[in-house]
Amino acid sequence: MAENNTYDAIVIGSGVSGGWAAKELTEKGLKVIMLERGKNIEHVKDYVNASKAPWEFPHRGSKTQEMIKDHPVLNRDYPLNETNLDWWVDEKESPYTEVKRFDWFRGYHVGGRSLLWGRQSYRWADLDFEANAKDGIAVDWPVRYKEIAPWYDYVEKFAGISGNRDGIAHLPDGQFLPPMDMTIVEKDIAARIKDIYKGDRHMIIGRTANITQPLPGRTNCQYRNKCWLGCPFGAYFSTQSSTLPAAMKTGNLTLRPWSIVTKILYDKDKKRATGVEVLDAETNKTYVYNAKIIFLNASTLNSTWILLNSATDIWPGGLGSSSGELGHNLMDHHLGVGASGRVEGYEDKYTYGRRANGIYIPRFRNMNGEKRDYIRGFGYQGGGGRGRGNASAEEQTIGIGLKESLTEPGSWSMNIGGFGEILPYHENMVTLDQNKKDKWGLNVLSIDAEWKENERKMRIDMKNDAIEMLEKAGVKDVKGREGDGTIGRGIHEMGTARMGADPKTSVVNKWNQVWDAPNVFVTDGSFMASANCVNPSLTYMAFTARAVDHAMEELKKQNL
Numbered sequence: 001m002a003e004n005n006t007y008d009a010i011v012i013g014s015g016v017s018g019g020w021a022a023k024e025l026t027e028k029g030l031k032v033i034m035l036e037r038g039k040n041i042e043h044v045k046d047y048v049n050a051s052k053a054p055w056e057f058p059h060r061g062s063k064t065q066e067m068i069k070d071h072p073v074l075n076r077d078y079p080l081n082e083t084n085l086d087w088w089v090d091e092k093e094s095p096y097t098e099v100k101r102f103d104w105f106r107g108y109h110v111g112g113r114s115l116l117w118g119r120q121s122y123r124w125a126d127l128d129f130e131a132n133a134k135d136g137i138a139v140d141w142p143v144r145y146k147e148i149a150p151w152y153d154y155v156e157k158f159a160g161i162s163g164n165r166d167g168i169a170h171l172p173d174g175q176f177l178p179p180m181d182m183t184i185v186e187k188d189i190a191a192r193i194k195d196i197y198k199g200d201r202h203m204i205i206g207r208t209a210n211i212t213q214p215l216p217g218r219t220n221c222q223y224r225n226k227c228w229l230g231c232p233f234g235a236y237f238s239t240q241s242s243t244l245p246a247a248m249k250t251g252n253l254t255l256r257p258w259s260i261v262t263k264i265l266y267d268k269d270k271k272r273a274t275g276v277e278v279l280d281a282e283t284n285k286t287y288v289y290n291a292k293i294i295f296l297n298a299s300t301l302n303s304t305w306i307l308l309n310s311a312t313d314i315w316p317g318g319l320g321s322s323s324g325e326l327g328h329n330l331m332d333h334h335l336g337v338g339a340s341g342r343v344e345g346y347e348d349k350y351t352y353g354r355r356a357n358g359i360y361i362p363r364f365r366n367m368n369g370e371k372r373d374y375i376r377g378f379g380y381q382g383g384g385g386r387g388r389g390n391a392s393a394e395e396q397t398i399g400i401g402l403k404e405s406l407t408e409p410g411s412w413s414m415n416i417g418g419f420g421e422i423l424p425y426h427e428n429m430v431t432l433d434q435n436k437k438d439k440w441g442l443n444v445l446s447i448d449a450e451w452k453e454n455e456r457k458m459r460i461d462m463k464n465d466a467i468e469m470l471e472k473a474g475v476k477d478v479k480g481r482e483g484d485g486t487i488g489r490g491i492h493e494m495g496t497a498r499m500g501a502d503p504k505t506s507v508v509n510k511w512n513q514v515w516d517a518p519n520v521f522v523t524d525g526s527f528m529a530s531a532n533c534v535n536p537s538l539t540y541m542a543f544t545a546r547a548v549d550h551a552m553e554e555l556k557k558q559n560l
Contacts (some may be wrong), residue, residue, distance in 0.1 A: 005289045005290060006291065007033045007289065007291045008032065009030045009293045009294070009295065009364075010032070010033055010034075010276055010291040011294075012276065012295065012303070013224055013299060013303070014110045014244070015111065015114050015119070016537050017540040018034065018112070018389065019111075019242070019243030020455050020545055020548075021295040021297055021508075021523060022034045023242075024548035024549070026252035026253045027246065027247070029252065030252060032201050032252055033135075033253075033256060033291075034254050035259040035278060036110050036256070036257045036259040037302075038257060040109070040110045040257040041111055043230075043241060043245070044230075045241035047229060049083050049228075049509050050229040050230050050232050055067050056059065056080065056407055058193075061083045062082065063081050067287075070082070072091065073103060073105070074088055074091065075438070076484075077105070077484075077488070078167055083228075087115060087116060088107055091475070093438060093439040094106070094439065094444075096445055096446070097436055099446060099447065101486050102488040103486050103489045104493075105491050110149075110244075111239040111244075112269035114130070114239045119218070119237065119357075119533075120208055120381065121156075121159070122123075122207055122538060123149075123539075124145065125172050126144055126146075129143060131375075131376065132380075132530050138498070139500040139502070139506055140500070140501065143510050145353075151227075151542035151543070152175075152542045153175050154368070157175045159209055159242060159541065160177055160211035162206075162208055162211060162212040162221075163205065163206070163207030164204060168204075168362055169260045170362065171362045174207070174208070177213050180194055180221075180354075181205070181352070182205050183349075183410075185349075185384035185385075185412050185414060186203065186383065187248060187525070189203060189414060192465060192472070193284055196472050196473070201364045202364075203360070204358045205359060205360070207360070208236075208356070209236055210236045210356050211237075212228070214387070216341055217234060217443035217550065218235065218445040221233070222233060223355055223356065224353075224356070226264045226352055238554065239312050240299050259278045259279075260278065260279040260281050261277070261278055261298065262277050262309060262310075262442065263310040264276050264310040266304060266517060271378070273319075273517045275291055276289050279440055281440065290558055292555065293519045293521065293555070295521045295547075295551075296526075297522075297523060299493070300493035300496060301445055301528040302327065303497065303526045304526050307507075307514075307522075308323070309443075315516070319517060319520070320514045320517070321516065322545075323503060324356075325505060326507050327430045327496050328428070329424040329426060329428060329429075329495040330428040330491075330495045331495045331530070332422055332489070332494065333478070333489065333492045334422055334459065336479065336482060336484050337415060337462040337463045337485065338418070338466045339458050339463070339470050340382075340465045340470075340478070341470050341476055341479065342475065343411075343474045344476055347356075347409075350409055351386060358383035359384070361378060361379055361382075361536075362379050363377040365458075372457070372461065373456040373457050374458045376420075376421040376423065377533055379418070379534060380416040380417060380418050380419070381419060382414070382416035382465065384414040384415075386410055386411065386413075388406050394501070414475050416466050416468075417470075419534075420455060420458050420462055420533055421533040423452075423455075424498070424529065425528055427448075428450065428495075429448055430445050430448070431446045431448075431494070432444075437513040438501070449487050453484075459485065463482055464480070466480060492525070493525055494526070494536060495526065497514075497527055498529045499529050503515035503516075507526075510548055512527055513547075516560065518559070519560040521548075525540060538542040550559075
């Protein structure tokens with residue numbers, strides 16, 4: 001630990017963006033402490049379930065009644081299971097208040113959700129950065145694609161994104177490793193969709209942060225599809241496999257787990273942050289760490305919680321609240337809508353391995369002059385594969401017949417599910433609940449958010465278009481679905497400390513600096529001014545690397 005707890009930079013949070021901040025700052029020569037509120041997870045060593053077979057788990061990987069009782073929020077969707085339960089938040093220790101239902105799935109540990117994410121990695125285009133201005137809602141993004149493109153290049157090369165250069169203008173190509181292969185069914189359906197819609201709709205292989213060729217210290221994907229148990233091969237991008245080793249290699253990083261940052265300390269005379277106050281999660285002792293610059297990367301809602309809890313003697317609404325926008329404009333992606341069906345004619349074909357990826361259908365609505373009764377759009381993720389067992393319901397009882405049927409390939413199917421954009425509504429917000437506290441006596445977040453009429457109308461198209469595309473492509477017995485699309489379930493929380501060009505209407509500037517304290521940089525999802533409909537993590541990485549570069553320039557000029 002540095003003398004007097006003083007460092008050149010503090011990074012709060014160790015997930016996707018926090019890891020990038022630590023890597024970039026340390027590689028540029030700064031002494032950095034990275035503060036993580038949860039436990040440490042060491043690469044490979046702590047992936048204790050990564051090589052287990054299903055029958056090695058007491059309940060075959062499923063959930064128990066006790067788990068359901070202890071984790072009512074996690075139980076709302078797929079995360080609740082026994083294979084990686086300790087990588088998700090203990091809801092009794094860290095509750096939150098739902099004014100309206102919001103499914104908040106969190107991971108408090110070194111690496112955060114970089115160990116748990118879906119790894120789909122897509123660039124934004126000018127269509128997306130210009131959307132708010134063209135639609136006259138929220139605030140205009142103060143950047144455009146041309147400014148961010150070099151940073152997408154930079155982070156893609158290091159993270160390792162496999163994908164195909166598809167030449168789709170509104171889904172820019174990147175610095176890709178060789179793509180994973182589509183199944184025979186996906187290839188044929190993709191070709192039919194391209195022909196039927198005259199090239200206006202595309203089905204492509206997903207662009208994923210799973211490497212298909214070795215990178216330094218990492219082995220290419222082994223097609224095990226056990227990513228969320230931690231990858232002993234380092235085949236997918238995570239803090240543990242990628243940015244943390246790079247930062248540690250410099251000798252400039254101190255990692256301190258079990259460190260809950262409760263507030264950013266602020267000097268009102270210098271109009272700068274001086275450091276942070278930390279509550280040790282194990283001992284309940286309080287510490288202060290000082291630094292010239294602070295990168296806030298605790299994940300969208302936790303970063304905003306820290307800002308709401310900081311500098312309240314100067315701004316009752318917290319550090320960054322002078323615009324009145326801190327805590328507002330919470331976004332996610334709405335999902336649960338799609339279609340699936342049976343595919344005939346490929347009984348002599350099968351899949352290779354367990355591909356940790358799927359197909360992607362980029363947005364095609366509200367483009368090229370088309371007007372729907374809603375704005376923005378949606379994309380689809382999914383895949384075509386084979387199940388096991390061809391026995392009829394009457395035959396599937398017990399005994400040799402059932403066992404033998406399960407050793408045979410089942411029928412081919414195709415499934416696609418929509419990811420729709422949620423608009424940045426000012427009234428979708430988070431505040432501090434003054435009446436409810438967590439295990440450590442800290443006020444919890446109160447979340448008041450929902451999707452509205454624009455999203456409801458969009459979901460009609462999300463379902464109908466999915467059915468139409470599959471049926472036209474020759475899929476049989478197509479059935480549409482509309483499941484639970486509760487906000488939060490996309491696990492893509494964005495907004496609440498939005499970027500903008502005017503300190504009167506935004507929390508951070510175009511360089512991710514808090515207007516009220518320019519030596520505080522917020523580069524996780526909280527800075528997002530709109531949500532687009534693509535997975536957002538690659539954009540966090542690009543903006544983080546760009547913000548560090550700017551911070552170094554400002555340090556040289558002694559502006560911070």
